[in-house]
Amino acid sequence: MGHAVRAAELEAASGVASGIASGIAEAALTLDAGVAAALPGHLSRPPAGRRWTALATDGGVVMASLSEKDPDVGHIDLLAVHPSAQGQGRGRALVRAAEEWLAGQGARQARFAGNPPCYAWPGIDVRYTAAACLAESLGYERYHVAWNMTADLSVDLSVADELARLERAGVTVHAADGDRGRVTAFVEEHWNERWAWEAEHAAGLHHAERDGRILGFAAWGSRPSWFGPMGTAPDARGLGLGGVLLRRCLADQRAAGQATAQIGWVGPLRFYSRAVGARAERVFWLYRRDLA
Numbered sequence: 315m316g317h318a319v320r321a322a323e324l325e326a327a328s329g330v331a332s333g334i335a336s337g338i339a340e341a342a343l344t345l346d347a348g349v350a351a352a353l354p355g356h357l358s359r360p361p362a363g364r365r366w367t368a369l370a371t372d373g374g375v376v377m378a379s380l381s382e383k384d385p386d387v388g389h390i391d392l393l394a395v396h397p398s399a400q401g402q403g404r405g406r407a408l409v410r411a412a413e414e415w416l417a418g419q420g421a422r423q424a425r426f427a428g429n430p431p432c433y434a435w436p437g438i439d440v441r442y443t444a445a446a447c448l449a450e451s452l453g454y455e456r457y458h459v460a461w462n463m464t465a466d467l468s469v470d471l472s473v474a475d476e477l478a479r480l481e482r483a484g485v486t487v488h489a490a491d492g493d494r495g496r497v498t499a500f501v502e503e504h505w506n507e508r509w510a511w512e513a514e515h516a517a518g519l520h521h522a523e524r525d526g527r528i529l530g531f532a533a534w535g536s537r538p539s540w541f542g543p544m545g546t547a548p549d550a551r552g553l554g555l556g557g558v559l560l561r562r563c564l565a566d567q568r569a570a571g572q573a574t575a576q577i578g579w580v581g582p583l584r585f586y587s588r589a590v591g592a593r594a595e596r597v598f599w600l601y602r603r604d605l606a
């Protein structure tokens with residue numbers, strides 16, 4: 315310890331998200347290898363109606379946000395201290411500075427919990443144990459558990475037989491490239507605007523339709539490298555659409571060079587387990603603390 319970093323020394327750096335923060339995130343976020351550097355940039359392009367900041371110190375960065383629809387609740391979206399600078403008080407100072415910023419914006423509570431639809435994780439991965447210890451030592455309460463599932467992409471992802479079967483039932487499946495507006499409208503109508511935002515910003519989006527009516531969708535890459543969300547309209551469930559749409563996305567992710575895919579913030583354990591043999595793996599603790 316000994317090295318205290320005062321909030322006054324932290325600077326809100328608008329360029330931090332793409333520059334310094336990426337390097338620190340890449341070095342510190344070892345459970346997110348390959349994608350950590352992209353997370354600050356991802357968080358710096360949130361939906362309209364969200365206020366956010368990135369606060370930096372030498373070797374450390376924290377990002378925080380709050381949504382105008384739920385202004386009482388502030389989120390600490392990303393926290394990272396370079397391994398060479400850890401254990402010297404920077405993490406603690408950064409969280410305190412983020413809390414101060416959130417309180418200044420009117421938040422009454424701070425959370426280590428994903429702020430959907432634009433988030434890095436649902437909460438603190440339990441294996442980022444130092445971060446969980448930090449949250450607890452700062453008085454945060456663990457109030458919820460969330461998890462991802464991992465799909466091994468070396469499994470058989472072919473859908474030719476199912477596509478033929480669906481076609482006989484009048485259903486066709488498409489990559490939603492030119493049709494994104496129609497698909498996102500479908501997602502918003504059946505679910506909510508958060509999922510619609512994720513569908514709109516997905517790297518890949520597939521949908522099924524019959525007689526010009528969309529029946530289901532699946533998306534990946536809105537949260538960089540993760541799968542989701544997906545959904546089938548209630549009256550089209552049981553046709554096998556979900557499994558086909560899921561495998562179409564996972565095949566895209568494999569083609570993009572991924573060996574595994576994270577199915578984020580699940581969700582129907584049994585569906586993913588049966589459809590592609592996915593296993594529950596990353597577990598996240600969600601923390602909250604009332605701000606004075």
Ligand SMILES: CC(C)(COP(=O)(O)OP(=O)(O)OC[C@H]1O[C@@H](n2cnc3c(N)ncnc32)[C@H](O)[C@@H]1OP(=O)(O)O)[C@@H](O)C(=O)NCCC(=O)NCCS
Nearest residue numbers: 342394395400401402403404405406442444445447448451
């Ligand atoms: C979590 C992290 C940001 C902490 O930053 P830091 O600058 O090392 O933390 P500090 O020096 O301010 O330590 C503050 C508290 O954090 C906790 N902590 C820090 N290092 C720890 C360790 N190795 N083991 C357990 N707890 C630890 C302790 O509670 C510590 O206070 P205490 O020693 O008085 O109990 C840093 O370890 C990190 O970047 N880890 C990898 C990325 C990460 O986990 N990010 C969060 C993702 S949700």
